[in-house]
Amino acid sequence: MIRYRVRETVEFAALTELVRAAWGGQEDGSSWPGILARSLTWVCAYEGPTLIGFVNVAWDGGRHAFLLDTTVHPDHQRRGIGVRLVEEAAASARAGGAHWLHVDFEPHLAGFYARCGFGPTAAGLLRLG
Incomplete structure (x- = not known):
């Protein structure tokens, strides 16, 4: 069973490992405390005690929120976890006062974000840089 937790404490080491598994690279995790301190909300997906998904919502302090870092561990993709993460993030952003949720994505993700309700x-x- 997958559990979704909104704006709860997340272990930065687990988040770093998730991002490395999903995106590669040498993420060292040092930026997460500052990023989440300025975020409107974030959502984590857990299977048992293991972090398997994450999405962050940055914002301008007003009406505009920005979906960032939608991530699902490669072993758990194509099971609806990413869509549910985005749905939970959108609901939390709405509750936090955002009127618009923006997302940028690469062309191969257009279908995924359309399933999440985003329009072009x-x-x-x-x-x-």
Whole structure:
């Protein structure tokens, strides 16, 4: 059984391992405390005691929230966990006062975010680094 926890304490080491498993790279976990301290909300998915999914919602302090880091462990993908994470995040953002939830994604994720209820929109991106 998968349990979803909204804005509860998360072990940063477990979150770092999840991100490494899903995205690769050398994430060291040092940025998570600062990121979550400024977030509107986040949602974690657990199977037993194991963190298997995560999504973060950043915001502007007003009406606009931004979905970031939607992550499901590769061993648990394609089971609806990601969609449920996004649904829980959207409900929590709405309850927190957000009126809009934005998400940026790569083209191969368009179907996933459409299943989550996101519609297409024109947007711009300026690479700063």
